[in-house]
Amino acid sequence: MATSIQQYVSHFDGIEGLKKVETSIPSPGPYEVLVQIRAVSLNYRDMEVINGEYNHHKAVNQGSEIIPCSDMSGVVTSVGGNVSKWKVGDRVLSTFVPDHKTGQLTQEALRSGLGLLEPGVLATYRIFKEDALIKTPDRMSHEEASTLPIASVTAWMALNGLRPLGQNGGKGEYILLQGTGGVSISGLLLAKASGAKVIITSSSNEKLARAKELGADFGVNYKERPDWENYVMEVTYGHGADIILETGGSETLSKSFACAAYGGLIYCIGYTSGKIQAAGDQPNVNVMAISRCLTLKGVVNGPTDRFEEMARFAEKHQIRPVICKMFKFEEVKEAFRYMRAGSHFGKIVIQVAQ
Numbered sequence: 001m002a003t004s005i006q007q008y009v010s011h012f013d014g015i016e017g018l019k020k021v022e023t024s025i026p027s028p029g030p031y032e033v034l035v036q037i038r039a040v041s042l043n044y045r046d047m048e049v050i051n052g053e054y055n056h057h058k059a060v061n062q063g064s065e066i067i068p069c070s071d072m073s074g075v076v077t078s079v080g081g082n083v084s085k086w087k088v089g090d091r092v093l094s095t096f097v098p099d100h101k102t103g104q105l106t107q108e109a110l111r112s113g114l115g116l117l118e119p120g121v122l123a124t125y126r127i128f129k130e131d132a133l134i135k136t137p138d139r140m141s142h143e144e145a146s147t148l149p150i151a152s153v154t155a156w157m158a159l160n161g162l163r164p165l166g167q168n169g170g171k172g173e174y175i176l177l178q179g180t181g182g183v184s185i186s187g188l189l190l191a192k193a194s195g196a197k198v199i200i201t202s203s204s205n206e207k208l209a210r211a212k213e214l215g216a217d218f219g220v221n222y223k224e225r226p227d228w229e230n231y232v233m234e235v236t237y238g239h240g241a242d243i244i245l246e247t248g249g250s251e252t253l254s255k256s257f258a259c260a261a262y263g264g265l266i267y268c269i270g271y272t273s274g275k276i277q278a279a280g281d282q283p284n285v286n287v288m289a290i291s292r293c294l295t296l297k298g299v300v301n302g303p304t305d306r307f308e309e310m311a312r313f314a315e316k317h318q319i320r321p322v323i324c325k326m327f328k329f330e331e332v333k334e335a336f337r338y339m340r341a342g343s344h345f346g347k348i349v350i351q352v353a354q
Ligand SMILES: NC(=O)c1ccc[n+]([C@@H]2O[C@H](COP(=O)([O-])OP(=O)(O)OC[C@H]3O[C@@H](n4cnc5c(N)ncnc54)[C@H](OP(=O)(O)O)[C@@H]3O)[C@@H](O)[C@H]2O)c1
Pocket: 043, 044, 045, 150, 151, 154, 178, 179, 180, 181, 182, 183, 184, 201, 202, 203, 204, 207, 222, 247, 248, 251, 252, 268, 269, 270, 271, 272, 273, 299, 300, 301, 302, 342, 343, 344, 346
């Protein structure tokens, strides 16, 4: 058993400012466990955090440094005296906002977010409260499972978050995914396992081909076909997309309104093409929402009960998360540079220990 923790620290000054530091391993408190972290997956948010750009949540009041990243899979190596949920050797997954247990997120719960405001998981060991973890699905490697907490839970919430807990749907629905990053590819796997029909956009024909190998029914290159919203209407015979995982933001939102089905759901998730400006010449999206009876719903990940629901579903359907590239713990900066370049398909994972 190691006697020290290796961990990365960011001062919000970009990739090159990341520093690896060593500290001693603490003992878990009565309701805590010590976890040896085996794999960490990267999210768009982690890049924003280390660049000092994650500033749109009012609840966030960051200090001067942070251990980045929130998504890990690892093994319990010691437990506090009152811990009943876990034992040494259990494989466990982090939850992004541990205090968000069920229902609607609150500003207070958001403060428990890993990798801001709470220390993150880009480390060899970390202490967790026992109720801040869920079981790692048996069929998945640590690397695969580490991709679930943010990307897959968020996609799951888009697909099922407005349905009653435990009553998954999606059969026959048209699901639109934007780009081929972590959320979209997780959404592709979950939507196809639910029996939905998937339309995906990408800037790369090669990535579209890979998405089709994973089951996407339709793919459109948004660079070659800037009116991809018309493509969506064409392939759905004028129906439009029932659920849109709106990850694009400024360049995609008005197009999403134009290709949503009547009564459809635009699940407002992200802004890979930029944040939406409130003023200027933006189309009047609220009028479009009213006239087509749409709901535009924002999301910050999802609660623990939905995570467990999604993990059970992934286990049942033998879903194997898509890992684009793995990096060693010493190669964290290369991993972030790779992410910044945007050539990834699915998830990027740091192998912290084998
Ligand atoms: N609200 C939440 O709880 C939540 C949770 C997770 C993520 N997010 C947000 O969702 C977004 C996606 O996150 P992620 O982790 O999946 O990111 P990611 O893995 O870094 O995905 C990046 C991908 O976005 C695509 N993209 C870039 N510009 C685009 C455009 N104009 N139109 C369509 N796609 C475009 C690209 O796909 P191609 O290379 O195929 O073109 C790129 O590979 C981010 O803004 C993130 O902050 C929010």
